[in-house]
Amino acid sequence: MMDMKQPFEKLVELHGATVLRVCRAVVGPSDAEDVWQETFLAALRAYPGLPPDANTEAWLVTIAHRKSLDAVRSTGRRAVPVGEVPETPSPHGVPGSGDAGNGLWSRVAALPDKQRRVIAYRYLADLAFNDIAAIVGGTPAAARRAASDGIKSLRTRLTATELEGESA
Numbered sequence: 124m125m126d127m128k129q130p131f132e133k134l135v136e137l138h139g140a141t142v143l144r145v146c147r148a149v150v151g152p153s154d155a156e157d158v159w160q161e162t163f164l165a166a167l168r169a170y171p172g173l174p175p176d177a178n179t180e181a182w183l184v185t186i187a188h189r190k191s192l193d194a195v196r197s198t199g200r201r202a203v204p205v206g207e208v209p210e211t212p213s214p215h216g217v218p219g220s221g222d223a224g225n226g227l228w229s230r231v232a233a234l235p236d237k238q239r240r241v242i243a244y245r246y247l248a249d250l251a252f253n254d255i256a257a258i259v260g261g262t263p264a265a266a267r268r269a270a271s272d273g274i275k276s277l278r279t280r281l282t283a284t285e286l287e288g289e290s291a
Contacts, residue, residue: 148243
């Protein structure tokens with residue numbers, strides 16, 4: 124029987140943007156491209172053994188998830204030398220990002236880890252809750268609940284900020 128898998132380059136073309144969005148949501152914009160590259164290098168090595176009927180997007184997001192967690196863990200273990208300490212560091216490590224700590228992405232970054240990851244996989248990668256549960260662990264119902272709780276928290280925080288702005 125003939126192998127009906129797509130060329131690997133086609134996978135990068137089809138799913139590269141989704142994987143990059145997931146990486147940005149999990150590790151932040153400063154490390155996302157490095158994690159994206161590590162994801163596709165690992166996927167390239169494993170691709171020959173992937174069954175032809177596999178869900179390649181979920182497979183790539185799973186690899187990105189694991190590489191992102193590795194990056195987050197390694198960042199916490201190593202010191203980063205700097206010439207000068209910035210006066211007010213950006214919450215995402217990108218000075219001048221325009222978010223200034225009160226935009227949507229800073230609120231997403233402030234969510235509990237599981238809620239943040241589930242929201243990223245659901246709304247940025249458009250994965251089904253079954254696939255998300257396989258990535259983060261737990262059941263599809265738990266993943267659905269984490270997404271619901273995260274969205275509820277974001278709505279509450281955004282509404283509170285809008286009300287504060289009107290009373291000022």
